[in-house]
Amino acid sequence: MTAPLPTGSTIGILGGGQLGRMLSVAASRLGFKTAIFEPGGDCPASHVANFHLQAGYDDIKALEKFGNSVDVLTYEFENIPTEALDALDQIRPIRPGREALRISQDRLTEKTFLRDLGLQTAPFATVDDAASLAQAIETIGTPSILKTRRFGYDGKGQARLTKPEDAEEALAALQGAPAVLEGFVDFTCEISVIAARGTDGRVAAFDPGQNVHEGGILRTTTVPASLPNRVLTDAVLTAGKILNALDYIGVLGVEFFVTPGGLIVNEIAPRVHNSGHWTQNGCMTDQFEQHIRAVAGWPLGDGSRHSDIRMENLIGDDMDRVPALAADPACALHLYGKADTKPGRKMGHANFLVPKD
Amino acid sequence: MTAPLPTGSTIGILGGGQLGRMLSVAASRLGFKTAIFEPGGDCPASHVANFHLQAGYDDIKALEKFGNSVDVLTYEFENIPTEALDALDQIRPIRPGREALRISQDRLTEKTFLRDLGLQTAPFATVDDAASLAQAIETIGTPSILKTRRFGYDGKGQARLTKPEDAEEALAALQGAPAVLEGFVDFTCEISVIAARGTDGRVAAFDPGQNVHEGGILRTTTVPASLPNRVLTDAVLTAGKILNALDYIGVLGVEFFVTPGGLIVNEIAPRVHNSGHWTQNGCMTDQFEQHIRAVAGWPLGDGSRHSDIRMENLIGDDMDRVPALAADPACALHLYGKADTKPGRKMGHANFLVPKD
Incomplete structure (x- = not known):
């Protein structure tokens, strides 16, 4: 166990949306300051944070400046580019750690991790092109859902297949992004x-x-x-x-x-x-x-x-x-x-x- | 009844202490932005506010700039100088209003207001000098407490009299500020x-x-x-x-x-x-x-x-x-x-x- 961060320290939050906003408020209750890294201006978290560094995740200099101005790093979304994380974790601890991000950033890695833990997931298969999709449909059947491996949220990056013939359209909707086909789960x-x-x-x-x-x-x-x-x-x-x-x-x-x-x-x-x-x-x-x-x-x-x-x-x-x-x-x-x-x-x-x- | 302030509006708070801080957090829950007016730097409220205007209450230009940057004004402490209020209430509504401030800023005015409402207060008498204090002691007796009429908080600006002979020392402690002598209340x-x-x-x-x-x-x-x-x-x-x-x-x-x-x-x-x-x-x-x-x-x-x-x-x-x-x-x-x-x-x-x- 590491030493607890003293009250008055600054917590750096990657992402300035509503989750960062409510994290900032919670941090203030414990006497912490917060700093927000977010490319967009006038973001929800910036209204309740000590400062907002407005820069892109490809701006390594800005990321380094941000890392050096805080005591620990966290984030409100999982799709942080690997290069940004590489720059930051040289400077300050990132919590939750890199392994959690690596796994949750990719649906295929995530499902494999969960299955290896002995947990049940929806049936899934890797899809990179028309041929692997055809094979996936053969294994998993329809109805099923084609999902991009990365950067999906709130239903984005998904296409539903009700019958095998929907394959071409679904693949087109995902614009060639690496994907997984997930079997439809009949849940209560x-x-x-x-x-x-x-x-x-x-x-x-x-x-x-x-x-x-x-x-x-x-x-x-x-x-x-x-x-x-x-x-x-x-x-x-x-x-x-x-x-x-x-x-x-x-x-x-x-x-x-x-x-x-x-x-x-x-x-x-x-x-x-x-x-x-x-x-x-x-x-x-x-x-x-x-x-x-x-x-x-x-x-x-x-x-x-x-x-x-x-x-x-x-x-x-x-x-x-x-x-x-x-x-x-x-x-x-x-x-x-x-x-x-x-x-x-x-x-x-x-x-x-x-x-x- | 006035129209409700739309979410997204800015609430100006005079004073940047812990009360301003917790008001800011509450305002954020309702989607409001907050602006803090406070002479001190790195104040508690500034950590969770949209912006902090650091200036003194005698800086009329700064007050005007502040008033023009917000939609409504409130405050976290009652001892705001009258000149500052005069400048601000030309620009935006101040809530609670001037009358509440006028009354609560002066112990004598406050106690008179409460008594006129038919409410019980501790017995009190005005004290401006040694003669009026002597007269007040005669009416109210001891033990009693001499309190400055203005700017007292958390027990500051008070001197206790256990016997009439304490008068001189109590008066000296208040350094000639207009005061009231309050009778001691035996409360449960x-x-x-x-x-x-x-x-x-x-x-x-x-x-x-x-x-x-x-x-x-x-x-x-x-x-x-x-x-x-x-x-x-x-x-x-x-x-x-x-x-x-x-x-x-x-x-x-x-x-x-x-x-x-x-x-x-x-x-x-x-x-x-x-x-x-x-x-x-x-x-x-x-x-x-x-x-x-x-x-x-x-x-x-x-x-x-x-x-x-x-x-x-x-x-x-x-x-x-x-x-x-x-x-x-x-x-x-x-x-x-x-x-x-x-x-x-x-x-x-x-x-x-x-x-x-």
């Missing part, structure tokens, strides 16, 4: 576990949340999930297994499909996760503070759930609902300060207190 | 009410907290207070009466002495208040968000208490306890990011979850 529902591991190796997990996606984007997360305890315990233990296998430091999100044959790991995200936003109003320590505690080498906090919560994302025109939501006594608003409302853009979320029976 | 305990009033005239109050002071500085606040409901209801109604009389917008703190003869109003503070910090971990809407909602013309939030909390200030060397507090699962830390620890300086606070019976 989706859950996710937000879990954390400290520098002392201690693991903690929040209660699993039940997720509803629409068009590839998370719509709602509800806690408690309406599933047998056995299933929820299995999910938490699986998350712990992944954290330990990665010698992980920080918060990790693990998405599961719940099926009659057991839990199938859909994907992992080496960061705070949209499906963990409910913790802001459901727990003493939320996922953002938990991540900061881990990254700073502090003991993990208590993530016990004190309330039942339904988190709902506010996407695009959902912002029109803000006046009504502001007047709803059961609703806690969390808006991201984004200047432009666009269709499909996450603008904020609302945590609704669900009365207990 | 101290409570405070943090209440809010919106632009629509609606009033809401948090549960009264029971306070313990040491050396003139708040040490702990505990909710619920261990007092009969009748007393607590009386305190809440009194706070509401004060808010309405002032046509107030924002959060107000009212401190009471509880005596066998009823509640005595000790003082009012036209701002978020140290004794309301427990709301951060006890309510869906905390005092900081409640203040921002009121100042922005939004509906007030739900301040119902979901947990029992004991708030403890971390003063000076209490910072040595941070590692132990960070490891306490019942403790939520709130540190202010102040660079230097000094005796008597508020460095942070801890909210302890008190298990319900």
